[in-house]
Amino acid sequence: MARKSKVSVESTEVLSGENAIQNKEIEGLSQGQIVRKRFFRHRAAVISLVTIITIVVMAFTALDFRLFGIWRIPGWWKWTPEDLPELRFGDCPNDTVGCPTISLLPKFLGGQGIGLGTHPFGQDDIGRDFFALVMKGTQRSLSVMIIIGGMAATLGIIVGSISGFYRGRIDAILMRFVDFMITIPVIIIGSVIGYRYGNLGATFLAFLLGLFAWTGLSRLVRGEFLSLREREFVDAARVAGATNKRIIFKHILPNAIGVIIVSVTLLLSGAILLETALSYIGFGVVPPDVSLGLLISQYQDSFTTRPWLFWYPGLFIISIALSINFIGDGLRDAFDPRQRRRISKKERQDSATARKLAQAND
Amino acid sequence: MVAFVLRRLGVLGVILFGSSFILYNVAAISGDPTADLRLSTDPNRDFLIAALTRELQLDVPPPLRYFLWLKGVLGVFVGNPNFGIGRDGSAVVDSLALALPVTLRLVLAATILAAILGIMIGIITALRQYSRFDYSMTFIAFLLFSLPVFWVAVLLKEYLAISFNNFLREPQIPIGWIIGIGLVSGLFWASVIGRSRKSFWLTYAAAFAISSSLVAIFGVTGWLLNPSLGPVVVLALSIGIAFGVTQLSVGLINKAALRASLTMAGLSVVAYYPVNWVFDSYPGALSIFLLACVLITTAVFVGLAFSKIDRAPIVRTTIITAVLSAGLVLVDKFMQTWKPYMETDAINYRPVPTVGQKNDLLESTDFWITSLDVVTHLFLPTLALTLIGFAGYIRFARGTLLEVLNQDYIRTARAKGLTERTVIMRHAFRNTMIPMATILVADFAGVVGGAFITESVFAWSGMGTLALQGIRGQDLNLLMGVFFITATMAVLANFVADLLYSALDPRIRVGSGA
Numbered sequence: 001m002a003r004k005s006k007v008s009v010e011s012t013e014v015l016s017g018e019n020a021i022q023n024k025e026i027e028g029l030s031q032g033q034i035v036r037k038r039f040f041r042h043r044a045a046v047i048s049l050v051t052i053i054t055i056v057v058m059a060f061t062a063l064d065f066r067l068f069g070i071w072r073i074p075g076w077w078k079w080t081p082e083d084l085p086e087l088r089f090g091d092c093p094n095d096t097v098g099c100p101t102i103s104l105l106p107k108f109l110g111g112q113g114i115g116l117g118t119h120p121f122g123q124d125d126i127g128r129d130f131f132a133l134v135m136k137g138t139q140r141s142l143s144v145m146i147i148i149g150g151m152a153a154t155l156g157i158i159v160g161s162i163s164g165f166y167r168g169r170i171d172a173i174l175m176r177f178v179d180f181m182i183t184i185p186v187i188i189i190g191s192v193i194g195y196r197y198g199n200l201g202a203t204f205l206a207f208l209l210g211l212f213a214w215t216g217l218s219r220l221v222r223g224e225f226l227s228l229r230e231r232e233f234v235d236a237a238r239v240a241g242a243t244n245k246r247i248i249f250k251h252i253l254p255n256a257i258g259v260i261i262v263s264v265t266l267l268l269s270g271a272i273l274l275e276t277a278l279s280y281i282g283f284g285v286v287p288p289d290v291s292l293g294l295l296i297s298q299y300q301d302s303f304t305t306r307p308w309l310f311w312y313p314g315l316f317i318i319s320i321a322l323s324i325n326f327i328g329d330g331l332r333d334a335f336d337p338r339q340r341r342r343i344s345k346k347e348r349q350d351s352a353t354a355r356k357l358a359q360a361n362d
Numbered sequence: 363m364v365a366f367v368l369r370r371l372g373v374l375g376v377i378l379f380g381s382s383f384i385l386y387n388v389a390a391i392s393g394d395p396t397a398d399l400r401l402s403t404d405p406n407r408d409f410l411i412a413a414l415t416r417e418l419q420l421d422v423p424p425p426l427r428y429f430l431w432l433k434g435v436l437g438v439f440v441g442n443p444n445f446g447i448g449r450d451g452s453a454v455v456d457s458l459a460l461a462l463p464v465t466l467r468l469v470l471a472a473t474i475l476a477a478i479l480g481i482m483i484g485i486i487t488a489l490r491q492y493s494r495f496d497y498s499m500t501f502i503a504f505l506l507f508s509l510p511v512f513w514v515a516v517l518l519k520e521y522l523a524i525s526f527n528n529f530l531r532e533p534q535i536p537i538g539w540i541i542g543i544g545l546v547s548g549l550f551w552a553s554v555i556g557r558s559r560k561s562f563w564l565t566y567a568a569a570f571a572i573s574s575s576l577v578a579i580f581g582v583t584g585w586l587l588n589p590s591l592g593p594v595v596v597l598a599l600s601i602g603i604a605f606g607v608t609q610l611s612v613g614l615i616n617k618a619a620l621r622a623s624l625t626m627a628g629l630s631v632v633a634y635y636p637v638n639w640v641f642d643s644y645p646g647a648l649s650i651f652l653l654a655c656v657l658i659t660t661a662v663f664v665g666l667a668f669s670k671i672d673r674a675p676i677v678r679t680t681i682i683t684a685v686l687s688a689g690l691v692l693v694d695k696f697m698q699t700w701k702p703y704m705e706t707d708a709i710n711y712r713p714v715p716t717v718g719q720k721n722d723l724l725e726s727t728d729f730w731i732t733s734l735d736v737v738t739h740l741f742l743p744t745l746a747l748t749l750i751g752f753a754g755y756i757r758f759a760r761g762t763l764l765e766v767l768n769q770d771y772i773r774t775a776r777a778k779g780l781t782e783r784t785v786i787m788r789h790a791f792r793n794t795m796i797p798m799a800t801i802l803v804a805d806f807a808g809v810v811g812g813a814f815i816t817e818s819v820f821a822w823s824g825m826g827t828l829a830l831q832g833i834r835g836q837d838l839n840l841l842m843g844v845f846f847i848t849a850t851m852a853v854l855a856n857f858v859a860d861l862l863y864s865a866l867d868p869r870i871r872v873g874s875g876a
Contacts, residue, residue, distance in 0.1 A: 044501070180380040183849045187814050189385065191833050192841070196392035273510055277815050280512045281830065293510070300516050314513045321508030329504070 045330020151210025156217030164225025194283030258335025265328030446839035465824035472747035480755020535581030544574030600627035645729035
C-alpha cells in the first residue's frame, strides 16, 4: 500500500487490522454481491447512475414513442419537434426572441418561482420547442450510442475470445485483421460512411459505425483469455470433460467480465462523442433528423445572441458522457480485487479499541 | 535485433497494404466522383465526365485501381512519390506537403503540453491519493474527458478570444476578479503543498496574497498591453528554477549541484542583454539554434567544473536549469514583441484570433512579429486539444504511479532509509515514465488523426481539412493521401513505442512472443 513514511512504521499492524475489516465485510457474500456492494459505495458512480437513468427515462417518455411504427405511446411533453408554436416575443433579455422560460430561482430570492413555463429550453429560430428538440436529439444520440456499443461489444468479445482461446493460426489471422482495422482512424472511416449512408437513417449509420469500433475491445479480451486459459480452474474444467463452448462461456468469460464491462462503458462514452462529432461536421445524423451534435452545429452561430440553443444540447452530451465515465470508474473499483477501500480513521480507531478490549478481556 | 526490426517492418508494410486496400475500396464504393457532373446541365457534360474518368482512371474497377494508386505511392522508395491528382487537377503530394507541417505544429504543441501538465498533476494526485485535491482533479479529468471538442472550441472562441480582445481595449481588472483568482490559486497551491492544517492555511494565505497582488499589479500597470519580465524578474525566477530543479533532480543536499545550477541561472541573466542584442541584430531560427548550442555547451562545462564525483546527475541538473532560465529570456523577447505586434494594422489590438493558422493581412516581415503571430494562432486550438488530451494523462500517470508505489522495491527503498524525494523521484518516477513514454508516442500519432474536428472548427488548413475536402468532394486520391500519411505515422509510432519500451525496460525482451 502506498502510504507516507510516518505511517509505515506501524503499517503491519494497521494492515492486519484493515484486512480484518475488509474480510469481515465480504464474509459470506457472493462475488456479485461484493461487486454490487463496492459499486454502491462509490458515491460519484451512484449519482451518475441516477443521472443517466433520469436522462434516459426523460428522453424516451417525453415525446410520442412509436413501437414498430404501429403502436403509438403518447409522450408527456406538450410539444413535439414538428410543432410550430408561436415565437415568444418580449420579456427576453437583449431583445432576443424565444428565450427559455425555465426558472429555478424561487420568488423570495427575486426569481420568478420554480417552474418550467411554456418553453423551458426556449425556442429555435422558427419557433420549434427546443426542449422537444433536445429530447429528440438525446433519443437519437443515446440509441446510436447503444447500438455502436452493443455491436462493438458483441464483435469484440467474439473475436477476442476466439482468438485468445484457440490461439495459433486463428489468432494470428484475426489479430492481423484487427491490426488492419486499427490503422484506419475511426473518424475517417466514420466520415466516409456517414457521408454516403447518413441519409439512410441514424440506426443504419450506427450499425455501420459499430462494425469499426470493436477492435480495441477484442485485443483486450484476447489478452484476458490468453492469461485465464492457463489457470488451474480451466484445466480442472477440461479434466472434468467440459466442452470448449462450456469452458468459454461458463468458466473464462465470467472471470473476464469485469474488464469487459469497464472497457465497454468507456466505449459507450467514446461512441456518443463520436456520433456528436460526426453529426457536427455533417457526416453523421442529417436533417430533418435531430441529434445533439447536429443541434450544436446548427445553432453555434447564434451563440452570442441566443446562447441557450448552444448550451442545452452540450449540457446533455456532457452529462451523458460524464455519467458513463463515472459509472465505468465505479465498476472498475468494484471489480478490481486489488482495489482496497480507504479505511476511514473512525473505523481504524473502532477496530483498535475493539482489539484492546478483546485483549483486556483475555 | 536487426532481424526483429526487419521482420516487424515487413509486418507493418503488410498491415498498411491491407488497411489502405480496405479504405480505398470502402471510399471508392461510397462515392462516385462523377455524381455531381451527371446532374449538371452543362452542354459539354459528357465530355467533362469522360475527361474526369480518363484523368482519375475511373473506368478501372476500384480493387484494380487500388494497385495503380499503390504503384504511384511506392515511388516513395525511389524518391518520386505520386499520390495521384486531386479533383482540382493539382498533385496530391503538393497539398499534403503544405498541410502536414501545419497539423504537426498543432499536434506537437498540444501533445507536449498535455503530457507535461498531465503527468505533473497525475503524479501529485497519486502522491495525495484520496485527498480532496485528488478527488477534485479526478472529477476535472473526467469532465474534460467527456467534453466534445467542437463545443469547447466555441466556448473558447467566445470567452478567451472575443471577450478577452474586448477586455484588452480597456484592461482594467475588476476587484472581484482579483479576489477570485487569488482564492482559486490559493486553494490550488494549498491543496498541492499543504499537508497539515497549519501549512494548508499558511500556503493558502501566501498564494492568495501573491497571486492577487500580481493580478492587481498587472491591471494597474497595463502589463497586459506591454508585458515584459526584465532582467530583475528573470534573475529572481531563474534562482527559483535553480533551487526547484536541484531539489527535484538530485536534492538540495547536493551542494555542488546547487552551486552549479545557481551559477548557470546567473549566467543566463548576465547574458540577458547580449542575447537580446543577438535577437535584434540577427533574428531567425538559426540564431536561436546556435544560442541554444552555446547554452548547452556552457551548461555542460559549468556542471563539470563544479562536480568532482557523480558528474552525470549534476550536469543533467545544470542543463535543465539552463534550458528553463534561457527559456525565460526567450519568453521575455516574445513579450517585448507583444506591443509592436498589437500595434500593427492587421491586429489592431485584437491579438487572440479565432480562426486560421496565420494572419494573412500581417504585412510585417519581422521574424519576431511573424513568430508571435504563429504563436497566438496556435493558442486556442492547442488549448482545446490540450484540455481534452491531458485528462487522459492525469488518469494514466496517477494509475501507473500508484501501481509502482505498490511494488516491493519501493518498500525496500523506504526500508533502506532513503529520503522520500529519492524514493519518489529515483525509484517510482522513473518506472512510471516507462509506460508513459510509449503512450506518449502512440498518442502523438493518434492525435494527428484526431485533430480533424479541431482543425475544422478553427479553420486550419491541415491534414484534417484536406481529408474532409476529400470526403465532401469525393476526391479519393486526396483522402487516400491523407490516410496514407496518418496511417504510416501511426504504425511507425507504435513500432517506435515498442522499441522504446524494450530500450527503457530491460525486463522486456525484444522479439519475445508476438
